[in-house]
Amino acid sequence: MKKTFRYLIITSIAFFSVAIYAQKGKIQSVQDDYRDFAYVKTSEVLLEVANKGYRSVDLLQKLANSFYFQNKMEEAAKWYGELMALNEVIDPEYYFRYAMALKGSKNYDASNEWMKKFNDLKPDDLRGRAFMSKVDYKSDIEAVSRDDIQPNNLEFNTEYSDFGTSPTVDGNGIVFASSRGGGRKYRWNEQPYLDLFTVKKSVEGNYGEVSEIGGDVNTKYHESSVAYSPDGMYMYFTRNNYYNLRYKEDDTGINRLQLYRATRSEDGDWENIQSIHFNGEDYSVAHPTITLDGKKLYFASDMPGTYGMSDIFVVDINEDGTLGEPENLGTSINTEGQETFPFVNTSGDLYYSSGGFPGLGGLDVFVSRELDQNYRNSSPNNFNFTIQNVGKPVNSAADDFGYYENVVTKEVYFSSNREGGKGSDDIYSFIEPECTQLVTGTVKDKDSFELIPGAVVVLYNETGEELERKTVGQEATFEFDLECDKEYLIRGEKETYISDEKRFTTPSKKQDLEIELLLDKDEQQVNPCDDLAKILDIPIIYFDFDKSNIRYDAEIELQKVIAVLNQYPTMTIDIRSHTDCRGTDIYNEKLSDRRAQSTRNYLIKNDITDDRLTAKGYGEYRLVNDCGCEQTDTSSCSEEEHQENRRSEFIITSFKGEKCPEN
Structure with a gap:
């Protein structure tokens, strides 16, 4: 049983210890x-x-x-x-x-x-x-770990157990559980039972005197783990099954944990303690956290429907303050192991501790980004929540749990029984340093790799919202200062080109990050003497060996030529057909001429007038490689190399009244 939890559970029960990818960018249309x-x-x-x-x-x-x-x-x-x-x-x-x-x-x-x-x-x-939700956990943990952060063992920690922080109602301090209070000792560890304490924090960052939480919350048994309603009028907390002065055990003699709600009095104390309706004597319910809007309460339990030793559950908080029926968050969050100490930050991210997912050892803290929003839009039964180990320094080889963060102030608190602490469990804290990532890159032509000055580079966040755009200069370079550990999309745009984009996540620590955007030509200027095959990126009009019929793959490419001829009625072309070297010179010349005429006839059948088309076969006289049959040994040439020579070309002989001088 984990060291962290022996203060909370009697005997041997090991239990509690934690985007539509959208694009908004528009490519400027051609005028x-x-x-x-x-x-x-x-x-x-x-x-x-x-x-x-x-x-x-x-x-x-x-x-x-x-x-x-x-x-x-x-x-x-x-x-x-x-x-x-x-x-x-x-x-x-x-x-x-x-x-x-x-x-x-x-x-x-x-x-x-x-x-x-x-x-x-x-x-x-x-x-x-x-x-x-499948990760290479070692490399993933290393990628998000921060070696530049040294957490502070807080000054008010003692030789006893101190853990589980939450902010006070006024936000000027923290609430935590500790066994420093004296009184009767818990026989399992010979330390006093846990009580709830508060400590104020000064503007300078120092902590004042620790005092017990006011009101009727603390008893002679364990209390821990606090969560407040947004208006500060209610406090949910964990306690042993001890209510109305009655201490209850299950059939095996174990006293379980339960959730309670206290009401804030006019003088700021907590009173009118009430037991939550789904508590049970045969299972434990503990460690509440409440969402920013106060409509959801997350907690840990081993109640019926639990997959492992303890799971994370969620329940609605009704307008009248009552709670609905709990729902298990499912197997993408919970395992056969132990999941406990949930915390939902103001962004709706769920942090919790687990021993069921691969980690650094003991309990590790994990996060599921925007889980609360995703849960509300779907449900645990049909949504695959993704999780991530938060890495070092929060996690270690020991038990790490009780995570809390203030998104605004960047303060992070967590509890751990790692080596070097003051007591069995200590509270640690650090300020998350600002991290910026410089991303640089260039915009190039995909085929020629030439620079494309004047291209527009647009930066988007993970949801497709445009953040910034830049027009590159003569060097076609760009750079953006980005946040670390964030997902972005960078897109390069230019008239007459098809855009290119790169989606990436910045590292959690600053590194060199360079991106190359390669734009594919969409519009190309055509002139007399140009070869339409090159302009249209037609690989080659192939013919089968010793054949002149139009193959299906050739038919597809010829349709591109037809589309251009239809677009420009004044354009005329010369079809040039070639063979490989096999066969006699005379035979190849006749074969290539039949192929040229076959190509011309195909275009005519597709409504291109015959006066716009000339065709000639060149046999084997214009090879594109070294597979000429005059060589002493042609066996080294493959069939694919011979096929390269069996081709057709489409030379523009005249266009808009201008003729190609070669014709």
Whole structure:
């Protein structure tokens, strides 16, 4: 049984000792008169091809990304879904983006399923691990630990047990439990029974004289763990099952812990002690904490429905001050071990101690961010709460519990029986230092890696709220001063480009953090003599060996060419077909010419007039690699290398009245 709890429980019962990812950014649309210039908008070409029913991994990836980075999540989800339906091997990042697009479309169940698949493919990715509540606890603990903080063993600690802090009603001090009070001794440790005490804190940060809490709260048995209603009129606290001067034990002779409520009198003392209705003689209820709005009370108990030695529960506080029926927070918070000493801060984060999750030893303090809000929006039965070990210096190899923090003043209190203390349990405190993180980066072209001056870099918080935006200079660099241990999204934007973004969490301690944003060209200027295959990123129009028929994958790429020709009626092109070196020169020249004519005929069948198209086969005379058959040994060339030479090109011969000089 944990040392911390022997003051609270008799004999051998080991019991108590503790965002829709949203995006608001908008990509600036191209002005209406932009089309008067010679530009091809890749995303529109892809959409036109896809709407005709053509599918490929490359096409769907680029099309879905174009909507995703414009925050058009329903359209992005549609095309990511089409991509997944191909059942091809793709980068797991697309699973993540699909999940985010589904969530942005409020399709939460499907989003969860794809996040699970993402986690399966990238089990080391922090996003998937956070979603699945599966963490590499050693590296996670180290990542959040603060070696630069040395907690103070508070001056009023004694050789006895002191633990479990809460603020006083007036906020000028703290309330805590201690066995310093004298009186009858608890036979299990030969220390006096626990009572509640208060101590005031000066403006300079020093603590005054310790005194017993006023009123009828303290008895000859244990009291500990205080929580106040927001108006300060009620105090909930833990005590042995001792009520109306009656000390009760269960059938095994054990006196359990119970929750009580006291009312504040006009002179500030606590009176009119009442037992909470769900207390029981056969189980314990203890360690209350109340939310900022006073509508929820969290506590620890081993009542029926508990998964382990003790669990964290929550109960409604009704308008008349009565309590509803408790609900267990479920298996993402509770384990088969011991969960106890809950505390909910003003942000709705739940802190508690657990021995059931991996930690540094004994009881460790864990946090579930925004649990109270998440709980109210869902319920423990269908919400997967995520938890995080808060790391050092709060946690150690000993029992660490009784966490309390003031979000405004950055003061943190906790209790521990770690080595070097004054007594069996001591109260520790520290001021959390300010931590800022400088994030730097550059914006580059995804293909050429050239700098993109004039790009706009936008910073968002974890909920998608825009925090800051900057226009980069000639060096295309940016920097932001951020808070530590916070989630952010940085997005780079530029006209004629598809945006790029990076989501990341700043470390809890300052480190070098550099981000590179790579923007993919969306609109490219076209001129006579340009090759549409390069402009449209058409890999190669392939033909099967010794064939001239249009393959399905080639058909998809040709649809892109058709879309551009339809967009610019004055454009004419020359189709150039090539073969590999296998076969005779004459045969290859004829084969390539048949392929060029086959490509031309396909375009004509798709309503491109024949006077806009010329076609010629060049046989094996323009190879793109060293696989020429005049070599003494061509066996070293693979089929893939030969296929690179079996290709088509689309050279713009005239455009807007200007002709290509080469033609």
